[in-house]
Amino acid sequence: xxxxxxxxxxxxxxxxxxxxxxxxxxxxxxxxxxxxxxxxxxxxxxxxxxxxxxxxxxxxxxxxxxxxxxxxxxxxxxxxxxxxxxxxxxxxxxxxxxxxxxxxxxxxxxxxxxxxxxxxxxxxxxxxxxxxxxxxxxxxxxxxxxxxxxxxxxxxxxxxxxxxxxxxxxxxxxxxxxxxxxxxxxxxxxxxxxxxxxxxxxxxxxxxxxxxxxxxxxxxxxxxxxxxxxxxxxxxxxxxxxxxxxxxxxxxxxxxxxxxxxxxxxxxxxxxxxxxxxxxxxxxxxxxxxxxxxxxxxxxxxxxxxxxxxxxxxxxxxxxxxxxxxxxxx
Amino acid sequence: xxxxxxxxxxxxxxxxxxxxxxxxxxxxxxxxxxxxxxxxxxxxxxxxxxxxxxxxxxxxxxxxxxxxxxxxxxxxxxxxxxxxxxxxxxxxxxxxxxxxxxxxxxxxxxxxxxxxxxxxxxxxxxxxxxxxxxxxxxxxxxxxxxxxxxxxxxxxxxxxxxxxxxxxxxxxxxxxxxxxxxxxxxxxxxxxxxxxxxxxxxxxxxxxxxxxxxxxxxxxxxxxxxxxxxxxxxxxxxxxxxxxxxxxxxxxxxxxxxx
Numbered sequence: 001x002x003x004x005x006x007x008x009x010x011x012x013x014x015x016x017x018x019x020x021x022x023x024x025x026x027x028x029x030x031x032x033x034x035x036x037x038x039x040x041x042x043x044x045x046x047x048x049x050x051x052x053x054x055x056x057x058x059x060x061x062x063x064x065x066x067x068x069x070x071x072x073x074x075x076x077x078x079x080x081x082x083x084x085x086x087x088x089x090x091x092x093x094x095x096x097x098x099x100x101x102x103x104x105x106x107x108x109x110x111x112x113x114x115x116x117x118x119x120x121x122x123x124x125x126x127x128x129x130x131x132x133x134x135x136x137x138x139x140x141x142x143x144x145x146x147x148x149x150x151x152x153x154x155x156x157x158x159x160x161x162x163x164x165x166x167x168x169x170x171x172x173x174x175x176x177x178x179x180x181x182x183x184x185x186x187x188x189x190x191x192x193x194x195x196x197x198x199x200x201x202x203x204x205x206x207x208x209x210x211x212x213x214x215x216x217x218x219x220x221x222x223x224x225x226x227x228x229x230x231x232x233x234x235x236x237x238x239x240x241x242x243x244x245x246x247x248x249x250x251x252x253x254x255x256x257x258x259x260x261x262x263x264x265x266x267x268x269x270x271x272x273x274x275x276x277x278x279x280x281x282x283x284x285x286x287x288x289x290x291x292x293x294x295x296x297x298x299x300x301x302x303x304x305x306x307x308x309x310x311x312x313x314x315x316x317x318x319x320x321x322x323x324x325x326x327x328x329x330x
Numbered sequence: 331x332x333x334x335x336x337x338x339x340x341x342x343x344x345x346x347x348x349x350x351x352x353x354x355x356x357x358x359x360x361x362x363x364x365x366x367x368x369x370x371x372x373x374x375x376x377x378x379x380x381x382x383x384x385x386x387x388x389x390x391x392x393x394x395x396x397x398x399x400x401x402x403x404x405x406x407x408x409x410x411x412x413x414x415x416x417x418x419x420x421x422x423x424x425x426x427x428x429x430x431x432x433x434x435x436x437x438x439x440x441x442x443x444x445x446x447x448x449x450x451x452x453x454x455x456x457x458x459x460x461x462x463x464x465x466x467x468x469x470x471x472x473x474x475x476x477x478x479x480x481x482x483x484x485x486x487x488x489x490x491x492x493x494x495x496x497x498x499x500x501x502x503x504x505x506x507x508x509x510x511x512x513x514x515x516x517x518x519x520x521x522x523x524x525x526x527x528x529x530x531x532x533x534x535x536x537x538x539x540x541x542x543x544x545x546x547x548x549x550x551x552x553x554x555x556x557x558x559x560x561x562x563x564x565x566x567x568x569x570x571x572x573x574x575x576x577x578x579x580x581x582x583x584x585x586x587x588x589x
Binding site: 120210215217218219220221224228229232233235 | 381383411421426438489
């Protein structure tokens with residue numbers, strides 16, 4: 001028998017029982033179960049979604065191309081399932097990457113302005129405003145993109161096509177309605193601007209005063225200080241912010257659905273109508289009229305989106321984690 | 331290469347709070363001037379006004395004149411960026427740029443000042459600055475490694491090399507040894523003796539022995555109490571301050587009776 005010979009403390013246990021610590025311990029046990037349960041629920045949900053996608057996508061992935069062609073509307077003849085999903089994945093990635101290319105520089109500029117240039121009061125107001133952009137429903141973005149932005153952008157796209165038509169992205173016949181990938185990319189960029197700005201701003205604000213002052217004391221102007229101290233420090237943070245934005249752009253449905261005139265090609269012509277389609281918009285568009293194997297096919301495309309989004313988010317996490325190890329000079 | 335500083339009736343504020351009041355002093359060229367005094371007496375704040383780093387803090391401003399060889403640093407047409415290029419600074423904690431190599435750290439200020447520097451000039455400058463900071467022999471084989479990989483004392487000497495690489499007139503040091511071990515401290519103190527041949531040096535220190543060891547002149551700052559502004563109590567040759575100060579407060583402080 002092992003006895004732990006702690007020094008006898010006859011008074012202490014009595015006192016402890018009376019103190020509030022004990023009731024807290026009772027509650028904290030409950031709270032621990034609630035917290036653990038909530039955590040487990042997240043995992044279970046994720047697993048359930050993955051399982052659902054795989055199980056329901058399986059019939060479509062294993063079906064013959066003839067069967068698929070019969071069941072699925074707009075299924076190209078004599079093609080494998082991969083060849084059917086491929087253009088959709090391509091369109092999804094194209095839309096998201098273009099949106100990212102537009103949004104990241106703007107978001108970095110806004111974040112730098114808020115964190116290092118604007119007077120404090122203006123910075124706060126501007127921060128709220130950018131966050132408000134995130135509160136606008138995507139249907140509203142779709143309406144706005146369709147009715148306001150597309151007509152405004154149409155002349156710009158024509159101009160780009162005229163002068164830079166040699167560049168693959170701007171080649172082809174310009175759509176007069178501008179309901180094209182280019183317009184979609186702009187709308188998506190506006191939609192992912194808040195998340196990228198918010199995360200970048202937080203990272204920039206965390207730049208050690210020590211490094212900023214080191215640059216200033218060397219005779220750096222504000223911009224040079226930003227370049228030598230803030231940007232190198234924030235680099236990986238901005239990358240992970242961009243990845244979060246990319247994740248959001250990948251899954252965006254409504255705005256794409258309302259604006260884009262869809263096509264099913266591997267096409268870089270973002271100014272031409274009926275070229276590309278994204279997975280999310282495709283599912284939303286075709287789901288109401290799908291039945292049987294067509295539903296499975298749609299779910300299979302959903303699985304592809306799920307995998308892409310998961311990969312992007314994991315990459316973002318990995319970069320954030322690497323940032324933690326890189327702790328700087330001190 | 332070294333210039334004198336004349337401070338005339340300077341008041342320093344953080345917003346509404348007057349942190350330092352009525353300082354008038356002269357800092358001689360090619361000498362080491364030490365600022366001593368209890369915590370919160372405004373000696374670091376005052377140091378930061380000498381190269382206009384004080385106003386970097388939101389709401390902070392300065393009244394009065396700080397003249398470098400007769401030119402008022404707070405004149406209307408003076409660019410604070412230009413002032414800081416002329417008056418270098420070394421901080422309390424070593425702050426090399428963590429993403430830059432040792433070499434790039436040394437060249438950081440030079441690249442800000444004139445973009446184009448030939449490779450051979452750059453190499454020469456890196457070596458002479460690192461030699462000037464007594465660091466060359468320790469790092470000459472790993473100039474391309476990150477500066478953050480060095481020890482604290484080496485990092486601080488790297489920061490000194492970075493400060494002197496831009497050939498300033500004056501080098502300000504804000505408690506440069508307070509985060510360092512005794513051996514590194516000794517290395518920095520030796521370096522200060524070397525540097526004063528070429529530069530005007532102003533050093534803030536908590537360590538009275540250090541002030542006595544390295545400085546030619548010493549200024550003693552004090553505050554009457556919390557929330558009151560700091561004042562320059564007395565400034566004189568270091569030997570005089572430590573042996574026969576004119577003020578009672580100075581004597582109490584240097585003899586360790588408070589602070």
